[in-house]
Amino acid sequence: MSASLTIIGLGSGDPDQLTLGMLKRMKQADKIYLRTNDHPVVAVLQEQGLDISSFDHVYEEKDSFPEVYEEIAGLLINQARLAAQGTEIVYAVPGHPMVAEATVGILKRRCAIEEIELTILGGESFLDEAFIRLGFDPIEGFQLLDASSIGPESLQPRLHTLIGQVYDTFTASDVKLSLMEIYPDDYHVIVGHALGVTGEEQIFHVPLYELDRVEGYGNLSLVYVPRNEDDNLRRRSFARLHEIVDILRSPEGCPWDREQTHQSIRKNLIEETYEVIETIDEDDPDHMKEELGDLLLQILLHAQMEEELGTFSVYDVIEGLHDKLIFRHPHVFGENKAADAEEALRNWDQMKAEEKKQKGIEDGQASALDGIPRDLPALMKAYKLQKKASKVGFDWDEISGVFDKIEEELAELREAVQQRQTTEEQQLELGDLLFATVNAARFIGTDPEEALSLTNRKFIRRFEYMEERLREQSRGFADANLEELEAYWQAAKSSERRD
Known part of the structure; x- marks a missing residue:
């Protein structure tokens, strides 16, 4: 002993x-x-x-x-x-x-x-003196935070908040920056030194921005943030956003929002997704922030509809995503470290396969093409289909085989047009050509959707260049012949190269 x-x-x-x-x-x-x-x-x-x-x-x-x-x-x-x-x-x-x-x-x-x-x-404890000297009742809602690990995610404005371990000015500065993520710069806070100690106690009422200008921080210092019911302080809170969507769908909410169903706003989800993609292509962070918010609203609305039926809530969605990310990243949250991105992707695929087994889906029962959304844009879907087929060995050994296939499909399309085959037959031949071209994109390591988007934007720039040149002459396309238009097109290309 x-x-x-x-x-x-x-x-x-x-x-x-x-x-x-x-x-x-x-x-x-x-x-x-x-x-x-x-x-x-x-x-x-x-x-x-x-x-x-x-x-x-x-x-x-x-x-x-x-x-x-x-x-x-x-x-x-x-x-x-x-x-x-x-x-x-x-x-x-x-x-x-x-x-x-x-x-x-x-x-x-x-x-x-x-x-x-x-x-x-x-x-x-210092809490007993804080309740007395600062004059609040913890039964109203109270949290105690450590200054060394405080973050915006831990702050709840509806609770009285005491922050302990504010040892020095540097720590006070870190606390101030975290608080400013939620509270206005001039929000009223209180600093207490040596509360209850005769001859040493000091209490300072200061605006938040002056928190690290208070002198005397030490082992007996704390910061008190009074509770506040103002919902504006929760504008950065996911919980508040969830409340707002709940209110919109409630009997006292918006008549239009109440009437919506999954099917009625299905197209909105697609449109908002493409608007986000547009901001990415334009490299416009401010616009992206706004459009990501619009997309998040669609997700919240769909989740809210299910919450009203009692099937799941948005927090169930978050929980499922949380568990999936942890499970599929054993190289991050476990002991199996990945050496590079390629190995990390292999780990991801292995854990996806393991998930299927846990759900009772055996390898022999599932198609290698499973998991691709039915309504993906055709070009994107073709790319994903080919990637999955490639993983099980159904692929060309090298890109020369892809080029041969493209030439073969182009010849068949030309023949279908020349022989005046039916529209459906010509359409199928065109689809075969596009599908073969997608393989070329995969072999050179690019996404065909992105490649075509680049070309679309290039076409828009050049076409707008032509419009501007014609407008300078008070003319339109109907006033120019093909030779003139081709000259303008080439000038647009030259202009891009100079830029």
């Missing part, structure tokens, strides 16, 4: 908060360690003649707080192992041991493994 370890909370800073029972326990202890000497109660302990050691030196030796906390816990565990049975080691921490005290969590876990007897004695 090893020594026992007792953790004592020194309170939020006022020496009067240290109970006689805890002081007696420390006087009886064989050894006392402090996480830090930087606490008002330490002077009282020294006046009592207690032999105290601190771990302040660990803060100087380590590069990060997690390393500091692990080292302190390790040193205490070693001391408990080496000490004789019956020895009591006291570890004293600021505030309450179970509030924002990372070393205690580590010790709880490790003492259980090492079979070291652990006792935790509370002390008044």
Whole structure:
């Protein structure tokens, strides 16, 4: 058996908060360690003649707080192992041991493994003083955040928010930037130093933008952000967006939105997708932001319709995507690391196959062409069909075979036209030619949809160039012959090369 370890909370800073029972326990202890000497109660302990050691030196030796906390816990565990049975080691921490005290969590876990007897004695935490000195009731909704790990995603304006561990101005600056993702720059916040400590307490009411200009940050500092019901503070919240769509579809909402069905807005989903693609092609981030929002609305509307039927909600959609991304990326979230993008893609395909097995779909039951949406644009669908066929070995060995196939299909189309075959027969021959051309795109490593989009944009530029030249002469296409139009076309091409 090893020594026992007792953790004592020194309170939020006022020496009067240290109970006689805890002081007696420390006087009886064989050894006392402090996480830090930087606490008002330490002077009282020294006046009592207690032999105290601190771990302040660990803060100087380590590069990060997690390393500091692990080292302190390790040193205490070693001391408990080496000490004789019956020895009591006291570890004293600021505030309450179970509030924002990372070393205690580590010790709880490790003492259980090492079979070291652990006792935790509370002390008044900084939360008790915050509730009193800042004057709010946590029952209204309250969250406690760590300044070292705060992010916009953790902020909920409807809750009273206390941010602890604001050790210095640099940390306050990081907190300010995170808060500004949600709150206006002039939002009213409160900074508290040494709350409840006589002669040391300071409370500052400042606009958010001045948060890192307040002086005096240290171990006993915190930031308080008052709760606010204003929905404008939740404009960047997905939950609020979900609420808005729910309201639009409610009996009190928009009559048009209420009447819509999956089929009635199906075309909107397609149109919004293509509008997003257009912004990508135009490299227009501002327009892209707007169009992505329009596309997201369509997704939310379809999910809302199913939520009203009780089948699933948009949060079920998010959960499914979350699980799929984790499952299909074992090289990121697991131990199988991918060396390059090609290997990552192989991992993705393997996990897709594994998903099918888990759903009861065996390899022999599924077609190699499964998984391609029925209503994809034809050019895109042809490309995906050929890629899937290629994976099972149905493909040419090299691009020369593709070129031969294109020439063969072109000859058959020419023959169909010359022989005045039916429109359907000519249409099929044209389709064969296009399908063969898609293979060429795949062999040179490009998407045929993107290639044709580039050509479409090139055609538009050149055609608009011709229109502009004719307009300068107060003419239209009907006023120019083919030779003139060809000259303008060539001039447009030359203009592009100069640009």
